[in-house]
Amino acid sequence: MKRTHTTKTSALLRSTRAARSTGRLGARVASALATSAFAAGVLAALATPGCKKDTPSGAGPAGSTTAEAVKAAGNAIRIGVLTDTSGLYADLAGQGSVVAAKMAVEEVGGKVGDVPVEVVFADHQNKADIGSNVARQWMDVDKVDVIVDVPTSSVALAVSELVKQKNKVLLASGPGSSELTGKQCSPNTVHWTYDTYALANGTGKALVKTGGDTWFFLTADYAFGQSLEKDTSAVVTASGGKVLGSVKHPLNASDFSSFLLQAQASKAKIIGLANAGGDTINAIKSASEFGVAKGGQKLAGLLVFISDVHALGLPTAQGLNLTEAFYWDKDDQTRAFSKKFAEKHKGAMPTMVQAGVYASVVHYLKAVKELKSAADGKAVVAKMEEMPTDDTVFGKGTIRKDGRKVHPMYLYEVKTPAESKGPWDYYKLLREIPAAEAFRPLEQSECPLVKK
């Protein structure tokens, strides 16, 4: 494939010199577009894995034969933050997730036993193939022991499968699909922060209860959006509501007016946004422009992050109901963590995904310390499930057999500009959903690990 492209490029160059006609230029530009897009993809895929090491790798501990030594795949425990650093999810995960992982490592003094802990990161560009390539190279060549974050469910599901094959660990914080701990669950994966079931259960249920009993979905057309629509539809129907229809839009769609018009025509009381990040922001913005609220319809952002609210501004975002696992201003502990985080991340408060990266790495390192080895991924996850979790961000919690971390979820409402005291003061608490209710009950699980 690469070869054909090279020949095509030189053919292009030749043909240009031969005839200076504008006639065929359209075709040439088109193939040049394809060539450069292809080249950019190849470059990105080649360049990213393992190249951004932030902790100097060092020579590793000398005493690796002593009883105290902790075993890892390489001479250090390597944490690979696989995330979106350049696309629509870069603000809700991205570099902030790298910062969060490093904070967790700093907290243990950069070492477990006498083995140093390193953080590397890469951009998966929200593409499953690129994400898998990076993950494979990390685990095969760069001796990465654990992959964390991985927003974009389609990428996370692919990486989860790969991590299982290689017997490493995946700590998923960014992705939403409840499939990760459902049918496609894995003994090597912990799904930390939230999932589509919890979102549906929080925002979906609350809205139906307050009279929003007919729904129309705008759904991002990939694993996450579909999973979110499915889970929310189930909650809506179970609570006595009705789903009138849905429209699937491409990931990273810039214009939502057409989809909103279809939603308006449906006359549903609630327009459910089964999307995330930049897509949600654009949809909410267009909705306010097209007078959706004035028409008597209500918008439900099923997954809204604090970074989205920040980008929308309170005048547009006010009144939105949303479900989060973490809010920086919840208590003294979360405030202390968030303040420290903001200092390292240009003043931005952590999203729940970034907080989840921190907490999951903290717990992972505890388990590795206990086991004195990071080599066997399945064993590490088993240990993580066995130990109760306790961190400054999510408090006390547990990890279930299916890999689902459970903690309370919170239903918030976005403040009005008058209620807000300053930047990042955005939410007021409507309801705390106790851990036992927040996530899909184990008895309903389709995960093979649970059934046996």
Next chain:
Amino acid sequence: MSIPPQALFGQLLIGLINGSFYALLSLGLAIIFGLLNVINFAHGALYTMGAFVAWFLLQYAGLGYWPALIIAPVVVGAFGVALERTMLKRLAKLDPLYGLLLTFGVALVIQGLFRIQFGSSGQPYEIPDALKGATNVGFMVLPNYRAWVIASSIAVCSVTWYVIERTKLGSYLRAATENPTLVRAFGINVPRLVTLTYGAGVGLAALAGVLAAPIYRVSPLMGADQIIVVFAVVVIGGMGSIFGSIFSGFALGLIEGLTKVFYPEASDTILFVLMAIVLVFKPAGLFGRAA
């Protein structure tokens, strides 16, 4: 799937709005290509820059939307002039692909810098007070701002077309493209003409950026999302054809809008399918001059 005619009108109108942006952006590209033979890949980044300049003006100078509509294109146009003078000019005699590579690189740099500084979620930019609200036009609720976008885009496109095709300045420009040496012999400063044309084309991109700022977010990625689509529009219209780019901009906006109703999953690929079809039957594009 049956669609009531009312809904269809609404979708067509929305298609026209998106088409307005396509037309403005592809017009700038077509001018730059037609008159300078430069495939300006930085166009999307300069569109982003236009939106950011508007945002800067509001944030740091307290200047709102209306002044930004003039200032942003001028500032970005000046940046374009500098870019042309310092870099693009040196590639003038080489194959257009070199210009493509240079501008592609410039685009990545600009986009990357904005992203590092402002993150990917973007900054909010409010609709100016005079254009807030929406009008019920019978078959849909049309936001006033969107109506303004269509009107101003059509106006700008018509004026640009008139200037290039019907005025003396336009004839100089077209002559300079055909035979720069001869035009110089008549005492016309061709390099300056070329520089200013590039600046003007880039200014159009910035204008589109300011128009887009209140609708979308002022985000570093806004240009990258658009540029590939806009190139498809230019290729379909015929590289370098002014009228072709305007026509195909609006037409493809409409077609894309209809796709969003009948088969939304394909809405981001339909333009490329059309591009492939057009290239098979008319390699020069719909309005391009055949070799």
